[in-house]
Amino acid sequence: MDLQTYETITEMMIDKLNRVGRNKVELAKEVDVDPSTLNRNLSGEAVAPYPRLKTMWDVLKRWESEQTQPAQELMITEFTSTHLTETRREAADKMIKGNFSQLPVREHEDGDIVGIATDADLMKVHDDEREISEIEYHHLIRVERDTSRQLVEEILDEGHSAVLVVDDGTPVGFITKYDLLIGGPKLEPTGDTKTEDGE
CATH class of the missing domain: 1.10.260.40 (lambda repressor-like DNA-binding domains)
Structure with a gap:
């Protein structure tokens, strides 16, 4: 040779x-x-x-x-969330208590994830009793468990807050820039949904 x-x-x-x-x-x-x-x-x-x-x-x-690291190695599977019938105040309290900058939005308390609400979304609304369903939140791009880290990075670089990881159409976790920064879950899940700057 x-x-x-x-x-x-x-x-x-x-x-x-x-x-x-x-x-x-x-x-x-x-x-x-x-x-x-x-x-x-x-x-x-x-x-x-x-x-x-x-x-x-x-x-x-x-x-x-x-x-080439797959999405399933980067995603978090346990996290605090809000849902469509919760109020702005309830969602804001969760963010403050957990020091989160965003929360996944579910259809109902144990329902499917339909999007993600950021602190900026909540700050645009001044009525604490307004429900999340009445507040503009962000829909999530869906990726499969074997989607490469490179593609996930490209999606997040386009301005999306997070991506939703699905398995045969069923949501199983999600990924933010913060998760990319640390290379995936390193400790026991804490329930946080911090962004890349750790806010």
Whole structure:
């Protein structure tokens, strides 16, 4: 078997970098090297030492693995929710008590999830007795359990608050940017639905 040339190895790295949607500055930060040095290494202007090449490759493989992580490994399955007949005040109290910035909306107390209400949605309404059904909330994009992390990220980057994960049409969990940030549930479910900034 022919040995890979330095040029081939760097071309493979650049290809992986593009496929995972990252850039050279991010890679340089992970490898702990100056971006200009890394750029010269990838362009072939300066040959990188083997340990640096190995670290670069390992980072790219990790990023590639993260991109294919399925939705079922990222979703949360236990959470606080509101429902259509609850009042604005009741939903707001849940947000305040749990330090949440959004709540899934159910048809009724134990019903299917039909959307998600954010703190911004509630702040637009000044009548505490108005029901959630009368407040504008957001519908959720549905994805299957095996949907890749990359596709989930693309959906959330379009401005959606969360995505609903379904199994054969049945809701089984949901994912916010906060869940992507921590890479999925790490501890026992806490019931929170925090956004990417942890609010």
